[in-house]
Amino acid sequence: MQSRFYTLTHYPDGMPDREQFALETQTLPELVDGEVRIRNHWLSVDPYMRGRMSGFRTYIAPFELGTPMEGGAIGEVIASNHPKVKVGNKVSHMGGWRDIAQLPGDSVTPLPDSDIPEQAYLGVLGMPGMTAWTGLNLIAECKPSDNVLVSAASGAVGSLAVQLAKAKGCHVVGIAGAAHKLAWLESLGVEPVSYRDRTAQELSDAIMLASPDGIDVYFENVGGICLEAALSQLNEGARIALCGMIDGYNAKTPTPGPSNLAQLIVRKAKIQGFIVADHWASYRYFLNEVTPQIAEGKLDYKETIREGLESTPDAFLELFEGANTGKMLVKLI
Amino acid sequence: MQSRFYTLTHYPDGMPDREQFALETQTLPELVDGEVRIRNHWLSVDPYMRGRMSGFRTYIAPFELGTPMEGGAIGEVIASNHPKVKVGNKVSHMGGWRDIAQLPGDSVTPLPDSDIPEQAYLGVLGMPGMTAWTGLNLIAECKPSDNVLVSAASGAVGSLAVQLAKAKGCHVVGIAGAAHKLAWLESLGVEPVSYRDRTAQELSDAIMLASPDGIDVYFENVGGICLEAALSQLNEGARIALCGMIDGYNAKTPTPGPSNLAQLIVRKAKIQGFIVADHWASYRYFLNEVTPQIAEGKLDYKETIREGLESTPDAFLELFEGANTGKMLVKLI
Missing domain, CATH: 3.90.180.10 (Medium-chain alcohol dehydrogenases, catalytic domain)
Structure with a gap:
């Protein structure tokens, strides 16, 4: 064969x-x-x-x-x-x-x-879904009272991260580009914010409008201006689950990082990188939690x-x- | 009066x-x-x-x-x-x-x-000393087996951080500039590394030579090329206690951050900012630990x-x- x-x-x-x-x-x-x-x-x-x-x-x-x-x-x-x-x-x-x-x-x-x-x-029930669940729960320790921001929010990982955070009761802002992605996010009860044609400062201002009480948890898939904009909106004790930085994956030369990392000091915040494979022992907890929500149509994918x-x-x-x-x-x- | x-x-x-x-x-x-x-x-x-x-x-x-x-x-x-x-x-x-x-x-x-x-x-027994102790113990959770890197290692905070890490039994690398500072670090049993006239890549190579087994804990006071160099040498599960970023405090325009933050993902590492005032309830533990060492001349300042x-x-x-x-x-x- x-x-x-x-x-x-x-x-x-x-x-x-x-x-x-x-x-x-x-x-x-x-x-x-x-x-x-x-x-x-x-x-x-x-x-x-x-x-x-x-x-x-x-x-x-x-x-x-x-x-x-x-x-x-x-x-x-x-x-x-x-x-x-x-x-x-x-x-x-x-x-x-x-x-x-x-x-x-x-x-x-x-x-x-x-x-x-x-x-x-x-x-949604595989590696990307497990990544969203791990980042939100095990890395960022997301609580119902948190204001949550997700970049690449309509992607395979991001779209589950926003919905799991919504299901907890969080206020959720999702960054995406295309109009139909922003519309989908809005239909999920997520505040949609476009990164298109925006500077980091403009994106930061848009996040502030969408989440006037600041950001407690940031689920990061992108890097670039998304990270810089998010850093400016962090609340004290904020947690950033660093899942990916797709913005730089194809860069031929190193692209500079955010100029405002010192916000981590001012806000006593943390960024933590993770790889989902390290957390696979918890996959069954993820399946137990998410499978019924998929079966009942409560989570959209x-x-x-x-x-x-x-x-x-x-x-x-x-x-x-x-x-x-x-x-x-x-x-x- | x-x-x-x-x-x-x-x-x-x-x-x-x-x-x-x-x-x-x-x-x-x-x-x-x-x-x-x-x-x-x-x-x-x-x-x-x-x-x-x-x-x-x-x-x-x-x-x-x-x-x-x-x-x-x-x-x-x-x-x-x-x-x-x-x-x-x-x-x-x-x-x-x-x-x-x-x-x-x-x-x-x-x-x-x-x-x-x-x-x-x-x-050494006041705010800077408490800052070193807090960053090392409460933020970076430094253990005796860790390879530790400290920037501004001959400063008020850094010089206590390197000695507290040495006292734990850690392998310690200290970044400084002037020759007499590097000599002092060496006299403390710290591997001295100069940042002077070096690119981030050159500094990173020098850190690798001084700590061939990588870096588990980075006590960061500087930012700039120190942070970029350190990120390239992290071990899996490394912890960065982000205490200060003096490199940028007087910048008139935003200075770009490190281009290799994605190392945090690859190494499943975290950066956590902190302000010592938040941890002042532990000041007595710090004094109990460090005062005798100062009195007995075991810690140099x-x-x-x-x-x-x-x-x-x-x-x-x-x-x-x-x-x-x-x-x-x-x-x-």
């Missing part, structure tokens, strides 16, 4: 382009003991993957050039040499960027039995879907143009 | 100059009930005072133009209308920038009975002393040139 997969041809400097991804074909070897073969239905593309294209180790190894890329995926088991993984099982795993994956059965996770569409386990394996590189690159509302996915079947 | 005191004539833009301080004389009114009159022996000048010259409220009100400036001071009570404060008592208080202070007796703190020179209660009330503005301005080793003080008597 053949597998079609993407490899990285070289490590990009600045914004990657389409030519850095090569579609290759391989005839899969026989399953060895413990292995399973999966037909992928859905592939995930996520901003963090840019970090694996840098050629050096950060908190995770870089993609190896010329070998199948990796990423979150959902598929159905079509062959198994593993005692606990059965043909027909739906599983989530890291063998993405390809149509057929062959992996150790121990490395795949069966999907819970539910009526929730399977691709939700790549988004959106997907931006591209079709076909060949669309995967473009779907990934579009993340940096803000093309997605909610989770960006590639649908294979 | 007359009091000579400094007032601020206007709020400086950028580096203050000598003309922004006016020496004035006032005939003190009769003591009202509860008041005490103090002949100051020692005045403190500290970097944080620059923040009170900005004309707007931060965590503390700005100096009011044309009224006596304030600051830490040590003196002897020469008249009292307060039942608990006696003539002859040595006290610390906030009526600095003047020779004779007249204040509510409730606002002054009697010095402990000890053989330690009284001015130590403005430095230096003072840079200017003489006479008229030298106060210059002593303050010299802080921003790095003229002080240890605590900068003005001796009146």
